[in-house]
Amino acid sequence: MAKRTYAFLFLLFFVFACGDDAPSAKEEIDSSLADLEESSEEYSKEFCVCYADITNNGDMNQCIMEQGTTNPLPTACERDVAECYAEDYTVFIRCATNAIDEFRRCISSCPTSSSQIDSCVNTLNMRQSTCDKNLPADVKIHMDACTSGQKFTCDN
Numbered sequence: 001m002a003k004r005t006y007a008f009l010f011l012l013f014f015v016f017a018c019g020d021d022a023p024s025a026k027e028e029i030d031s032s033l034a035d036l037e038e039s040s041e042e043y044s045k046e047f048c049v050c051y052a053d054i055t056n057n058g059d060m061n062q063c064i065m066e067q068g069t070t071n072p073l074p075t076a077c078e079r080d081v082a083e084c085y086a087e088d089y090t091v092f093i094r095c096a097t098n099a100i101d102e103f104r105r106c107i108s109s110c111p112t113s114s115s116q117i118d119s120c121v122n123t124l125n126m127r128q129s130t131c132d133k134n135l136p137a138d139v140k141i142h143m144d145a146c147t148s149g150q151k152f153t154c155d156n
Contacts, residue, residue: 026086029082032094033088033095036097040068043100043103044063044067051110078100078143080152084142085136085142099127102127103121
């Protein structure tokens with residue numbers, strides 16, 4: 001009887017203490033997107049501190065609005081694809097976030113020469129291109145299908 005009690009208690013402990021604490025696909029995507037959005041907002045502010053005078057006649061709010069952020073998953077279909085391929089898509093979003101963060105660091109000194117600014121922009125474009133290239137073909141195909149109005153069902 002004591003062995004059964006210990007086995008039962010161990011099972012209870014295992015279920016409650018070692019349960020599935022891993023974030024769901026939706027939580028993982030939401031967290032990654034929140035990080036991306038935060039980096040994008042910070043980039044917009046930092047860019048405009050440096051360049052609002054040049055790009056928007058000193059109108060900081062207008063500059064921030066123009067730099068703004070976009071929702072990388074505007075449709076339910078794209079959201080479904082991201083959640084189905086959560087690990088791959090999370091890696092992609094983190095890559096994009098890192099590219100933006102690197103760009104922020106590059107422009108943080110408010111470079112004034114066009115060659116310095118071009119260098120920052122070229123590095124950003126190169127990093128984003130790398131992110132795009134590393135996104136698996138299946139994810140790209142399904143995202144493109146969503147853009148053209150097709151439906152997506154996760155078969156995993």
